[in-house]
Amino acid sequence: MGYQHDKKRYVGIFSPYTTSLIHYRKPLVVAWWGAAFPGFGHFMLSKYLTAFILITWEVVINTLSHLNEAIFFSMTGRFEEAIAVLDLHWIILYICMYVFSIWDSYRLTIELNKHYTLAYHEDFPLMINNTSYIEINVLDKKNPLLAIIWSLLTPGLGNLYVTRILSVIFFLTWWVIITYEANVFPAIHMTLVGNFQGATDILVPQWLLFVPSIYCFAVYDSYVSAVELNKFIDKYLSRELKDKYQDIQFKMPI
Incomplete structure (x- = not known):
């Protein structure tokens, strides 16, 4: 396996640190x-730098404007407090x-769906x-169920399983920051006792x-990364077998 310089439209890039695939996605x-979280859509498309900018902006501006706090008050019926807590300088x-x-x-x-079609x-x-x-980074199939289980235990471990190191850095970093600031684990401890x-x-x-x-x-x-990686490997092996091992005289079954 190696570089294919004669092709113009790559749908898979495998580096030692990450696996990036372009595949058909539903725009909606x-x-x-x-x-749900600005930047996540770009993150799915492997637009990591754009995603980092948007996610950082979301966390910073949301915090400065107290938007989540206002949403929390609204969900508990405290509408006057929700209005009062919002900072109009940032909203x-x-x-x-x-x-x-x-x-x-x-x-x-x-646009990426068009690229994939071509x-x-x-x-x-x-x-x-x-x-x-x-x-x-070994090109091998992954078990989507294992990706889910590891992500449920700690966000980022599922991406580590499918070798998406940039995703791991993102998830683990923000997971630690957010859960620490929210006091999630002390609250879990208190709940258990x-x-x-x-x-x-x-x-x-x-x-x-x-x-x-x-x-x-x-x-x-x-989960999606594991599923699409498996699909891509099937397509890749099918192409390699056809190009290198299939007899040119072979007649496809009718």
């Missing part, structure tokens, strides 16, 4: 993740970024440079509302 699904900036994240992830998905007629070219002196009121009191709503989004997305992303 990607846009939905962009709405308009948040709205602009939020809308852009949804629109741009939807647009990019459509690459389909070029037999799914890929670029492989999967070894270095500190890491090796029966101190339910204490667990409720120490939770920080502004940071707590980030937890469901990142937790669910880590599970979803690792």
Whole structure:
């Protein structure tokens, strides 16, 4: 396996540190993740730098505007407190970024689907440079169920299983920051020892509302990555067997 310089549209890039695949996606699904947490849609498309900018912006501006705190108050029926806690200096900036994240992830998905369709007629070219002196990325099939289980235990471990190191760095970093600021694990400890009121009191709503989004997305992303990697390997092996081992006189069954 090696580089294929004669191809123009790569659908798979395998490096020692990550596996990036372009495959058909539903634009509305990607846009939905962009709405759930700005940057997640771009993250699914392996637009890591753009995703990092949007996710960082989301956390910073959301925190400065106290948006999650206002959402928490609204969910508990305390509407006057929700209005009072919002910082109007930052909320308009948040709205602009939020809308852009949804629109741009939807647009990019459509464009990448076109790219994938064209690459389909070029037999799914890929670029492989999967070894270095500190890491090796072996092209092998993954069990999607294991990806889910590891992500449920700790967000990021499922992505480590499917060799997406950039995703691992993102998930583990933000998971540690968010759960620490929200006091998630002290609250879990208090719950286990029966101190339910204490667990409720120490939770920080502004940071707590980030937890469901990142937790669910880590599970979803690792599962989809495992499934699509398996599909790609099947297509790749089929192409290699056809090109290198199938007799040119072979007649396809009718």
